């Protein structure tokens with residue numbers, strides 16, 4: 001498990017973001033390399049479009065970028081840098097529409113966040129990282145170990161809570177997740193906690209069971225506090241590529257997801273999948289993870305993400 005004392009200054013984060021997305025930007029460079037040594041014509045435009053699709057940016061974005069390139073450079077020499085600059089600009093435009101860091105807005109408190117996703121997506125560590133972000137903003141946080149199916153998930157959350165000095169409400173393995181969530185909300189309300197983050201089970205193999213369980217959790221939370229949960233956050237593992245996209249569809253259906261966190265962008269050359277996920281689902285992107293340490297998950301910043309994905313220097317770095 002990762003360490004907790006990880007202050008992550010802003011420059012350090014930009015460096016990590018760039019390193020984390022290095023495989024993805026490297027793949028884009030590789031796909032584009034050697035393409036731009038002749039004047040831009042229809043055949044070259046098609047090759048560039050294919051290279052962008054092969055970089056997981058999705059066909060719609062690839063088409064828009066090549067259309068812009070044609071408008072700017074037809075019959076003229078283009079460089080890889082010209083294409084990357086357009087990729088960065090287009091990705092930034094699309095991602096700016098969906099970028100929305102999680103905010104503590106509920107009044108009265110607690111702001112209640114339900115976290116959903118398949119096992120192994122990085123859900124538990126993401127909860128710890130989000131808690132860390134809220135602590136950095138001086139909010140007090142409580143966690144609820146609502147993945148009652150697995151002892152390891154409960155223990156892992158308790159360990160994180162202990163390290164960060166955050167209370168963790170947990171129950172027995174096999175216990176009722178909804179009543180645990182209700183107890184946690186009651187407790188958080190009583191002690192004046194700012195943010196309650198609730199873990200949930202992620203067994204997609206039993207879709208109907210999962211849907212019932214998540215619906216029940218939401219129902220009982222509402223019984224205690226009509227506006228809860230204030231966010232239903234889906235954690236996606238970027239390394240699962242296209243699978244991540246189909247998980248969005250399932251979890252939108254079973255859990256009424258309101259926003260996304262994508263983890264493990266450092267472990268894949270397919271970082272473009274976040275762009276495809278945003279375009280396809282229209283869901284808000286709250287944060288991205290590029291490593292295992294607490295400071296490796298930060299609120300989503302479209303300009304820096306776009307620049308890192310395209311392998312360009314971002315404005316804030318220059």
Ligand SMILES: Nc1nc2c(ncn2[C@@H]2O[C@H](COP(=O)(O)OP(=O)(O)OP(=O)(O)O)[C@@H](O)[C@H]2O)c(=O)[nH]1
Pocket residue numbers: 002117118119120121122123124125126152153156202263264265266267289290291292296
């Ligand atoms: N490289 C990398 N690893 C990550 C990231 N986020 C989480 N992980 C690792 O992914 C693994 C799974 O994370 P967990 O938090 O245990 O995932 P989970 O979804 O709760 O999975 P279960 O506990 O198995 O249900 C752990 O080893 C994490 O350290 C990330 O952004 N980058």
